[in-house]
Amino acid sequence: MDWILAFSYAGTMWFTQLCLLLDIFFIVGKKRDYLLFMTIREEQREDEDVKQVVREFKKSFWMMMGGMFAATGVFFLIPLLPAGDLALQTIYMTLWCTALIWWDYKVIKKYANRMYDLKIEKGWGTAVKKSVAEVDTVVSRMKKSMPVSEIWLAIPVWICIGSFVWWFYCAAEYKVLLISLVFNVIAFVFFCYMYHRMAHGKLKVYSKNSELNYALNRVSKRAWTGCVVWEATLLCGFHFIATVFIHSYMSGVAAGKEHMGGFWAGFIASAVLSVVLVIAVFFGAASKVKQAKKELAAAANLSYAEDEDAYWKNGYYYNPGDTNTFVENRSLGIATNMATNWGAITKWVLIITFLACIGVGAAMLPFDFGKVTMSVGKDSLEVKGCVYYKETLDYEEAEEVYLLTDQVARESSRIMGTGTERFSLGDYRFKGYGKGKAIMDKEAEYYILVKREDGSWFGFSTTDSALMLEAYERLKMYTQKQE
Amino acid sequence: MIIKLDMASEVPIYVQLRNAVVIGIGKGELVPGEGLPTVRQMAEDLGVNTMTVNKAYGILKNEGFIEIDRRHGARVNPQKDKFGVFREKAEDELLLLISEATVRGVEKSEFMALCEKVYAGMCMPDAKLV
Numbered sequence: 001m002d003w004i005l006a007f008s009y010a011g012t013m014w015f016t017q018l019c020l021l022l023d024i025f026f027i028v029g030k031k032r033d034y035l036l037f038m039t040i041r042e043e044q045r046e047d048e049d050v051k052q053v054v055r056e057f058k059k060s061f062w063m064m065m066g067g068m069f070a071a072t073g074v075f076f077l078i079p080l081l082p083a084g085d086l087a088l089q090t091i092y093m094t095l096w097c098t099a100l101i102w103w104d105y106k107v108i109k110k111y112a113n114r115m116y117d118l119k120i121e122k123g124w125g126t127a128v129k130k131s132v133a134e135v136d137t138v139v140s141r142m143k144k145s146m147p148v149s150e151i152w153l154a155i156p157v158w159i160c161i162g163s164f165v166w167w168f169y170c171a172a173e174y175k176v177l178l179i180s181l182v183f184n185v186i187a188f189v190f191f192c193y194m195y196h197r198m199a200h201g202k203l204k205v206y207s208k209n210s211e212l213n214y215a216l217n218r219v220s221k222r223a224w225t226g227c228v229v230w231e232a233t234l235l236c237g238f239h240f241i242a243t244v245f246i247h248s249y250m251s252g253v254a255a256g257k258e259h260m261g262g263f264w265a266g267f268i269a270s271a272v273l274s275v276v277l278v279i280a281v282f283f284g285a286a287s288k289v290k291q292a293k294k295e296l297a298a299a300a301n302l303s304y305a306e307d308e309d310a311y312w313k314n315g316y317y318y319n320p321g322d323t324n325t326f327v328e329n330r331s332l333g334i335a336t337n338m339a340t341n342w343g344a345i346t347k348w349v350l351i352i353t354f355l356a357c358i359g360v361g362a363a364m365l366p367f368d369f370g371k372v373t374m375s376v377g378k379d380s381l382e383v384k385g386c387v388y389y390k391e392t393l394d395y396e397e398a399e400e401v402y403l404l405t406d407q408v409a410r411e412s413s414r415i416m417g418t419g420t421e422r423f424s425l426g427d428y429r430f431k432g433y434g435k436g437k438a439i440m441d442k443e444a445e446y447y448i449l450v451k452r453e454d455g456s457w458f459g460f461s462t463t464d465s466a467l468m469l470e471a472y473e474r475l476k477m478y479t480q481k482q483e
Numbered sequence: 484m485i486i487k488l489d490m491a492s493e494v495p496i497y498v499q500l501r502n503a504v505v506i507g508i509g510k511g512e513l514v515p516g517e518g519l520p521t522v523r524q525m526a527e528d529l530g531v532n533t534m535t536v537n538k539a540y541g542i543l544k545n546e547g548f549i550e551i552d553r554r555h556g557a558r559v560n561p562q563k564d565k566f567g568v569f570r571e572k573a574e575d576e577l578l579l580l581i582s583e584a585t586v587r588g589v590e591k592s593e594f595m596a597l598c599e600k601v602y603a604g605m606c607m608p609d610a611k612l613v
Contacts, residue, residue: 131489131490131491131492132487132488132489132490133487133488133490133529133530133531134485134486134487134488135485135486135520135525135528135529136484136485136486137484137485137486137507137513137519137520137525138484140520140524140525140528141518141519141520141521141524143520143524143528200527201527202527202528202530203528205485208485210485321490321530322530323527323530
């Protein structure tokens with residue numbers, strides 16, 4: 001049972017649940033501008049029917065949270081299964097997260113719809129002619145002055161370039177790190193797209209006063225484009241730092257250094273810090289916009305109405321008449337206009353991510369239910385491990401051969417490959433010997449370690465003890481012949 | 484000036500945009516010399532194609548309501564009806580409008596009062612006309 005893995009997966013699930021749990025304060029919080037995504041004025045919030053809807057929403061929400069929390073308990077039963085647990089835990093976690101998001105969406109949709117219907121029933125809604133497009137010519141002309149300068153995006157650009165230069169000179173032997181750096185570039189491109197859409201997005205007409213319209217649009221555009229620039233810089237920077245920590249850890253393990261846990265902790269710390277800072281920046285931007293809008297409207301002695309409730313009644317923004325891809329979310333942060341192409345892409349990315357996670361989980365099944373097999377031939381032996389790993393050894397290649405106990409498996413450290421509770425597969429460092437390939441079943445009685453002509457090592461083991469002894473005898477015979 | 488377009492209307496969008504700008508100039512909401520948003524900005528903010536805005540601006544330019552400068556973009560520049568072209572056009576359109584009003588039973592005095600009311604809403608300063 002890999003309890004560390006079980007707790008790390010459970011931690012991810014609890015963190016996801018906590019994020020959704022915080023969301024309730026933004027959806028039905030007393031000081032929020034919107035109640036269940038609808039514009040409900042202060043005096044209207046005292047209405048008994050409104051209170052009833054909110055009460056029922058909270059009840060359903062807490063029921064959902066309780067149910068999903070109970071479902072995490074089932075998760076801890078998986079490691080008790082006699083077979084493996086890696087794949088099953090991954091699949092269970094994916095299904096759990098999907099169920100949580102889906103249930104949350106259903107609850108919000110139901111009660112946002114009820115609140116919208118109630119608003120219409122009570123006659124509190126303003127008739128919005130959906131087909132009307134408005135533009136304030138004075139504000140539109142000054143649009144270019146609203147967002148923060150795109151020159152600030154040069155910082156993440158230089159971080160991305162710098163990370164590739166670092167990889168080329170310091171970590172070129174670890175090609176797997178390139179995936180991490182390419183991910184950084186993809187994230188940066190996404191933020192550039194976000195910046196572009198926000199900077200050039202459609203302006204809102206809040207009132208007949210052009211000065212107020214300009215001020216409100218400027219506050220919103222400046223805060224959100226600034227937020228995107230900060231997000232890009234923070235994510236690229238921390239991602240690079242995390243990659244450096246991983247490299248230090250991998251190169252340290254490969255060099256046989258001990259006590260490399262500090263680098264691993266550094267990686268975790270930088271990852272957690274980046275998530276915390278990203279959320280903090282979102283909070284900062286959202287509260288800044290809210291505060292500035294209130295102050296501006298009060299200073300101009302005007303109230304502005306944003307009665308677009310019809311577009312929010314499902315708990316997300318769907319407005320085919322709005323060309324804006326990203327809009328301010330009525331709960332927290334930024335929402336995607338699901339009526340745009342980007343909305344369709346977002347939907348498909350979520351579906352594909354879910355399927356990919358299930359696929360990854362299914363691909364890991366051989367690590368839970370697979371085994372190491374070996375065929376001993378006349379001139380060579382072939383070892384296969386869990387479908388994905390295969391190694392052939394010609395007897396003539398063997399310079400030294402050792403028959404060992406499980407100590408070699410316990411003391412070997414992984415450089416690159418797969419290490420589960422039962423299997424050691426891939427590139428490993430065998431303590432006291434050197435680096436090499438490993439295809440080892442830790443439930444085996446015997447372990448064979450072979451030194452090849454090129455100086456590398458090959459360690460293998462299967463549960464078939466008779467076959468292991470036969471392989472050892474043959475290898476021993478060849479090495480003695482060479483002597 | 485706030486321009487409103489009805490996307491569900493049967494009147495083409497470029498015609499609505501052209502009419503909105505002309506009404507804005509007439510009412511004094513767009514003053515001579517005032518810049519209009521660029522074609523791209525106007526299209527982005529209205530959520531329409533740039534070609535639609537381009538067509539409306541082209542018509543406004545040909546009719547002498549705006550001027551388009553490569554450096555400064557579109558500016559309000561209303562011109563007087565020096566050659567009586569507008570008067571001919573207005574006569575044709577009024578003929579149709581008054582005919583319709585007669586058929587619908589609108590009295591001359593009532594029609595004139597309506598014209599007075601609409602004219603009263605116009606505050607385009609005469610002196611600024613080129």
